[in-house]
Amino acid sequence: MRMIKAILLLIIILTALTSCMTGRPAPIVGTPRTRSPGVPLQGSLVDNAYYMKADNSPQSFPVLFRGRTSRRGMYEPAEGVYLGAWLCAETSLRMFEYQAGRRHAVYVHEMQLSDEVPVTWLLHCIAAQATPLIIIHPDEVPCDEIPPSEMVIYLAQRLGSFNLPMFIVFFPEHDLMPAEYVIIFRYARSVFMAHAPLTAFVWSAPNASATPQNPFYPGHDAVDWVALELLAGRNSDGKKADIISELEDFYHAFQAHKPIMLLPLGISHFSRGDYTYRINETASDIRNIYNALRNFPRIGLIVYADAFTLSPDLWDDFSISAEPILTEAYREAISHEYFLSALETNARDATRFIRSAHHGYYWEGRIYVSTRTLETELNTTPPRQSTEINQQAFAESRHLSSLNISACPDRRVILIDGILD
Numbered sequence: 001m002r003m004i005k006a007i008l009l010l011i012i013i014l015t016a017l018t019s020c021m022t023g024r025p026a027p028i029v030g031t032p033r034t035r036s037p038g039v040p041l042q043g044s045l046v047d048n049a050y051y052m053k054a055d056n057s058p059q060s061f062p063v064l065f066r067g068r069t070s071r072r073g074m075y076e077p078a079e080g081v082y083l084g085a086w087l088c089a090e091t092s093l094r095m096f097e098y099q100a101g102r103r104h105a106v107y108v109h110e111m112q113l114s115d116e117v118p119v120t121w122l123l124h125c126i127a128a129q130a131t132p133l134i135i136i137h138p139d140e141v142p143c144d145e146i147p148p149s150e151m152v153i154y155l156a157q158r159l160g161s162f163n164l165p166m167f168i169v170f171f172p173e174h175d176l177m178p179a180e181y182v183i184i185f186r187y188a189r190s191v192f193m194a195h196a197p198l199t200a201f202v203w204s205a206p207n208a209s210a211t212p213q214n215p216f217y218p219g220h221d222a223v224d225w226v227a228l229e230l231l232a233g234r235n236s237d238g239k240k241a242d243i244i245s246e247l248e249d250f251y252h253a254f255q256a257h258k259p260i261m262l263l264p265l266g267i268s269h270f271s272r273g274d275y276t277y278r279i280n281e282t283a284s285d286i287r288n289i290y291n292a293l294r295n296f297p298r299i300g301l302i303v304y305a306d307a308f309t310l311s312p313d314l315w316d317d318f319s320i321s322a323e324p325i326l327t328e329a330y331r332e333a334i335s336h337e338y339f340l341s342a343l344e345t346n347a348r349d350a351t352r353f354i355r356s357a358h359h360g361y362y363w364e365g366r367i368y369v370s371t372r373t374l375e376t377e378l379n380t381t382p383p384r385q386s387t388e389i390n391q392q393a394f395a396e397s398r399h400l401s402s403l404n405i406s407a408c409p410d411r412r413v414i415l416i417d418g419i420l421d
Contacts, residue, residue, distance in 0.1 A: 058363040058389050061407065062295045063356035063373055065416035069349050074200040074224040075131075075165060076259040076300045078350040080340045081293065082106055084133065084303035086264045091306065091321060093128045099321055101331045103129065103341035106167065108264075108303055110135045113151050114143055117158045126164070131343045133167040133202075133263075133303070134159070138174050152188050153195065160196030165343055168192060169227060169263065172204035178215035185218040200224040204263065208246040211253040226254050227263040231305065232285070233316040234271035238278065240285075244292060251296055252357050259300040265289070266305030266318030269326060273315060283329035286320070290333035295413045297353040302339075304330065353415075360414040361389055362407045367414055368394035369405065378403075378416070 072078065084106035087096055097103055107130050109121050118134075125132045136155070143151070159166065170188050174181060189201045203223045206216060208230075217223070228250055232240045247262075254260055267289065269282035293299055308318040320326040356377055358370035371382040371393045383399040397405040404417045 058361040058368070060359040061362050061412055061414045063358065063360045063369060063414045063416065064295065064297065064353040065356060065373075065378060067352060067354040069351045071349050073259040073300070075167075075343055075345065076225075077340055077344045078348065079297075079352070080338045081299055082131075082301040082340050082343065083334055084108065084261075084263075084301050086303050086305050086307045087321075088307045088309070088319075093124055093130065096306065096321060097128065099327050099331070100334065102334055102339070105341055105343050106131045106133050106301060106303060108133045108135065108307075110137065112137050112139045113148060113155065114139050114146070117155070122162060122164070129342065131165055131167065133169065135169040135172060138171055148184075149187065152191050156188075156192045156195035156199075159199065160192075163198065165198045165345055166196075166200070167202050167225065167261075168199045169202040169204050172227075181216050182218045186222045189218070189222045202227050202261065202263075204229075205250065208250045210250060212257060220257055223258060225261055225300070226258045227261045229264065230262045231264070231266040231308070231316070231318060232268060232289075234268045234273050234278075236273040238271065238274045238276055240268060243289070247296070251298065251355065255296075255298040255355060258298075260296075260298050261301035262293075262299065262303060263301075264303045264305035264308065264318075266308050266316075268316035268318055269323065270310070270317040271315050272310070279323055279325050283325050286326065286329045287333045290336075290339070291411065294336070294338050294411060296355060298355075361394060362409065362414065367397035367405055367407050369397065369400065369414065369416070370394055374400075 082105040083102060085096055085100075085104050086108040087093070093104075093107060107125055107128075109118050109132065111118060111134065113136055122132055139148075142148075159168075168188075170185055171181065176184065185201075185203070192199045192201065201223060202225045203218060204227045206214070208228060210217070210228075212220070228247070230243050230247060232243045234240045243265075251260060267282050267285050269279055270277050290302075293302060304320065305318045306321050308316075309322075310317045320330050354377075356370070356373045358373045358377075360370060360373070361368040368387060368389060371386060374380040374382045374395060380400075380403070382393075382395050385399055386393045386395055388394070397403075405414065406417075407414050
């Protein structure tokens, strides 16, 4: 009996490991799983903010207004979002781009501080005309012979020798105290500036509630981009997280300071919570979420989590390349010219849109803008006549003749242009 139990345990372990190696989810022995690509939609990631309501009631839209000309962050696009992908080791850049139908501007590699530089992978990036994004983790087993400061110098020198633009995410996960982390991050940034000046340094936020006042934030002068992990996992009922709501507060906290990257973005199509595939629902969500993210102008890079497949300690499968329906949905989602396939290295200043902290409404062809947007963000006096929607005051656009206001139903956004010098 003990021998049988041991064999069963070995089968379970090997099955889980095989799922990681192949990039395909593996069933748990003895547990049936439902595969139902035709499962009806059970709500969208962005129902509340972006899609028309069936009862024809007022629909909230994000509001974007034109800001003043401001200096871009390092490699920040003047307009648009870089396409990025986080791939399994078995997935080649060429194959993924063939499936996606588009070149991607950025690819991801993880390493520990003492690891050798991934020369082969860097050469693949060069061949694909893509920009490397390298995530550097602390060593799991500290090296007593070489101090970490010397490892940072060696790594910066080796990467700098390639003379390539790249992104460096430094120590996104660690067990350091805030003061220690800030000192180490700022030291690494200064070393890379000296030996690899083409690298943009990225601060990975610990969660969506992080702000520039977070004790782990190294300071605006030491950070080129900020990154946020945005994964829409599913609970035991199959419901997924509302990642747009999670993103909004983080975005408003940093949009005035730094370009933002989603590292990674992922939408689960299978979870061990209920052992059900939701292929069609996730395909719809992928299209919707990429459309919605066009309304966050300071998001400059979206890295999709194709490498995030099921593993023994992970509940959700976010990958897309193993499912043709999801691959096609992703292909459609990124087909718009707003999504960019190549890095912009010309650091010219740009006039960009700013996302208002308050939503507006689009209803029966009429546009309503929050009086708080007018007063606090545009320094404009609201008209005397206002409309109350959901217990808040809004001004109808026809009473704001001094402003150029339009709505884009396809993009689900209200635009205010030509109002600031």
